[in-house]
Amino acid sequence: NAGVTQTPKFRVLKTGQSMTLLCAQDMNHEYMYWYRQDPGMGLRLIHYSVGEGTTAKGEVPDGYNVSRLKKQNFLLGLESAAPSQTSVYFCASTLTAGGSPLHFGNGTRLTVT
Amino acid sequence: AQKVTQAQTEISVVEKEDVTLDCVYETRDTTYYLFWYKQPPSGELVFLIRRNSFDEQNEISGRYSWNFQKSTSSFNFTITASQVVDSAVYFCALSEAKTSYDKVIFGPGTSLSVIP
Numbered sequence: 001n002a003g004v005t006q007t008p009k010f011r012v013l014k015t016g017q018s019m020t021l022l023c024a025q026d027m028n029h030e031y032m033y034w035y036r037q038d039p040g041m042g043l044r045l046i047h048y049s050v051g052e053g054t055t056a057k058g059e060v061p062d063g064y065n066v067s068r069l070k071k072q073n074f075l076l077g078l079e080s081a082a083p084s085q086t087s088v089y090f091c092a093s094t095l096t097a098g099g100s101p102l103h104f105g106n107g108t109r110l111t112v113t
Numbered sequence: 114a115q116k117v118t119q120a121q122t123e124i125s126v127v128e129k130e131d132v133t134l135d136c137v138y139e140t141r142d143t144t145y146y147l148f149w150y151k152q153p154p155s156g157e158l159v160f161l162i163r164r165n166s167f168d169e170q171n172e173i174s175g176r177y178s179w180n181f182q183k184s185t186s187s188f189n190f191t192i193t194a195s196q197v198v199d200s201a202v203y204f205c206a207l208s209e210a211k212t213s214y215d216k217v218i219f220g221p222g223t224s225l226s227v228i229p
Binding site: 040041044050058088092097098099103 | 119122146148150156157158160163165204206208215216217218219220221222
């Protein structure tokens with residue numbers, strides 16, 4: 001049972017490059033989330049989705065785009081990476097809202113030079 | 114707007130000491146959920162507990178206990194007789210009914226070091 005899988009695990013980008021982070025879950029969860037974790041800032045919500053075909057902005061959406069074309073996948077895109085986007089990115093999913101715990105992936109460590 | 118504050122950035126205790134991690138939240142909603150998650154040094158995030166706003170009963174699970182007080186908007190976490198394996202970053206989180214609980218907002222986390 002894979003749960004929530006994030007790819008890649010590590011990535012180094014140069015300023016201005018683009019990339020897509022993939023999150024896949026095999027639990028048939030409706031809700032999916034992208035967070036970034038920075039020292040002293042905790043986990044900040046970038047974007048989230050409440051179902052296939054839907055996306056919504058979180059706390060820090062600027063510089064990121066997302067897509068949820070399939071229920072099991074939630075993609076996070078950086079069109080033009082900046083050093084400020086150096087972070088650890090976590091994807092999470094949950095079956096429903098209303099207090100269901102989040103299931104997290106193992107994170108993607110992204111460095112932008 | 115929903116907000117979670119964890120004022121203790123880092124705590125260091127000696128093994129077997131008790132330790133309390135503070136969580137203060139802000140919400141204009143009367144219906145909400147509060148959570149605690151643990152992130153050990155290996156980096157994964159693990160769910161510990163959930164509490165809804167209508168249930169103010171304190172909860173105990175082994176060496177862990179949680180004190181929810183709506184009057185002070187706090188949801189504190191106590192570890193009794195701490196162990197080295199408790200060393201981790203602990204996050205408090207909040208989701209509100211008015212956003213259909215869709216947005217789960219986390220606090221900045223408290224890094225706990227338990228020294229043998």
